[in-house]
Amino acid sequence: MKTGKLPINLTDLLRQRTVEGERIEYKTGWNPDAIIRTLCAFANDFENLGGGYVIIGQDCDADGRPIFPPVGLPENQLDKIQRELLAHCQLIQPPYFPVLSVEEVEGRNLIALWAPGGQTRPYKAPESVTGKHKAWRYYIRRYSSTVEAKGDTEQELLSLTAKVPFDDRYNQTARIDDLSKPLMQAFLQEVGSALAADAPGLSVEALARQMNIAGGPTESPWPKNVGLLFFTETPDRFFPGVQIDVVWFPEGAGGDRFEEKIFKGPLAQMTRDALSYIQRSYLSETVIKHPDRAEATRVWNFPYAAIEEALVNAVYHRSYEEREPIEVRISHEDLIILSFPGPDRSIRLEDLRAGRAVSRRYRNRRIGEFLKELEMTEGRSTGIPKILKEMAANGSPVPLFETDDNRLSFVIRLPRHPLALATSAGTKAATTQVTPEVTPEVTPEVTPEIARMLRVLLEDMSREQIMGQLGLKDEKHFRVRYQQAAVTAGLIEMTLPDKPRSSKQRYRLTPLGQRWLETHPDA
Secondary structure, eight states, X not given: OEEOOOSSOHHHHHHSOOSOGGGEEEESSOOHHHHHHHHHHHHHXXXXXXXXXXXXXXXXXXXXXXXXXXXXXXXXXXXXXXXXHHHHHTTSBSOOOOEEEEEEETTEEEEEEEEOOOSSOOOEEESOTTSSSOOEEEEEEETTEEEEOOHHHHHHHHTTTTOOOGGGSBOTTSOGGGSOHHHHHHHHHHHTOTHHHHGGGSOHHHHHHHTTSEESOTTSOEEBHHHXXXXXXXXXXXXXXXXXXXXXXXXXXXXXXXEEEEEOSSHHHHHHHHHHHHHHHHOOEEEEEETTEEEEEEEESSOHHHHHHHHHHHHHHSOTTSOOOEEEEEOSSEEEEEESSOOOTTSOHHHHHTTOOOOSSOSOHHHHHHHHHTTSOOOTTOHHHHXXXXXXXXXXXXXXXXXXXXXXXXXXXXXXXXXXXXXXXXXXXXXXXXXXXXOOOOOOOOOHHHHHHHHHOSSOBOHHHHHHHXXXXXXXXXXXXXXXXXXXXXXXXESSTTOTTOTTOOEEEOHHHHHHHHHOTTO
């Protein structure tokens, strides 16, 4: 049995549901038959979601939400459970061993099992590991349940033999030393993993194995492709074309002039850098004053949240075996994101264009896992509906989702808002331009939620203090609508920007935020 630390914080996993329901199962006590079947299902990872977690000693309500404090496990049972678990896991064919961690939550002992998708699927397990006569079956996850794979589903599972997604494969052209320990540690700090405390004392190989971004025999370990994509300074050394090209066409796509900026580097940082550049260089807000009412109309040429979702979607779902970069093409009339290849063939073109696309299987299960932990994506086919929602909220035309019959490429086209002034190179985010119908006004986009937050932030305050002042209980709602929105608008900042998950983190007004308060005393 492999013991170690979980890649994410267990308390966050339980309280904030940072993992979807189909990827986590709670067991009140030690139930070896059901637990081994679920581990087998996670190992098969039928939909390439990245496996899952089994939490032993944690009960839940009828809706699948964990109950606090947890039931916990008696101290004198922990060793016995681990010994039996080791023996039972050897009955899985081929043998499969999850990462085991003994954790304490609210003074109660829990055993957490991290079961990533296996390298040698399909796996099968006995119906009953404790029974005298054993019959082996294939198991998969269906929503939040473990079920036996039968009929066509079993045949489809068998067809996945040795078909490990590219991002979860070993890269035998690279070395363990190609992984960057500082990048791994920064990631663990950001996601609040308990492994962050142990990381300084571990070798690069030991830390990489704990994070499941390396494996292979002891004498010849190899990094996995996902590790090289996220935790090397120059992943394009191993995967040519891993870059985001942002191209500005001042005369339109058919013109003779264009300006190009190329972003490379670790996957998450590359994506954030490209988004930041687009936001500050090409997004503008138009404020239209109306003579018959005090409230102005505010529209963005392209809503940032829709661009963010579309670009992260491209990073998540592109093929890293192809040498084509992701391209963002910006003109006065639209913003286009092009990636290769197109959506999985299980998605019908009419569903894609209508925003109802639901993928049955994900191309990059591990990339999605890391992006979710960094809160850059939600996964579960929510990308296109969110793009539609954000465009509608801005009053923009309906976005277009395009691919060809052979699914060679995927295009997301975001039209400019018809009332927004045409953007130009170097336009700063959150500004307007002058027309006879538009009163110029340099202002950040301040929603009612952000305004409330600015008014209580009179000194450096923690997230909990701010939520208390606002009377808020829903942490996710606060983070998205208040905290992140205000940081993105440049109105507040972190006191410890290099340690976003630090318990000592505080938030304060920026000079821009202070000026906004001074100029909007009654807003």
